[in-house]
Amino acid sequence: MMTMDVSKSEAAKPGSNTGQQECAGCCKPITERFLLKALDLYWHEDCLKCGCCDCRLGEVGSTLYTKANLILCKRDYLRLFGNTGYCAACTKVIPAFEMVMRARNNVYHLECFACQQCNHR
Numbered sequence: 001m002m003t004m005d006v007s008k009s010e011a012a013k014p015g016s017n018t019g020q021q022e023c024a025g026c027c028k029p030i031t032e033r034f035l036l037k038a039l040d041l042y043w044h045e046d047c048l049k050c051g052c053c054d055c056r057l058g059e060v061g062s063t064l065y066t067k068a069n070l071i072l073c074k075r076d077y078l079r080l081f082g083n084t085g086y087c088a089a090c091t092k093v094i095p096a097f098e099m100v101m102r103a104r105n106n107v108y109h110l111e112c113f114a115c116q117q118c119n120h121r
Ligand SMILES: [Zn+2]
Pocket: 023, 024, 025, 026, 027, 028, 043, 044, 046, 047
């Protein structure tokens, strides 16, 4: 996988000899004042979206994740490809993006860890 920084910059001014940039998402010229640059390509702010949840990556943060031609936000990347663990209390899967409690070599869902603490009393 790859992480890429998204940078927002001012588009080439009309009339300059650099010409108009074409959006890699919709293949239309970018006439807006600002464009996004990512993966060495130019994008409309509306076109650089997570392939999963459609969130606008120019706003989510400055990093996007790519894998197998997919462009993903961090959350979806971790959900799809991140390391999942198993809760030591309920033995169910813990998605990679979820907050966990770690104790010794075990990981727990936050709720499961709390319950365990109660049981000890
Ligand atoms: Zn576009």
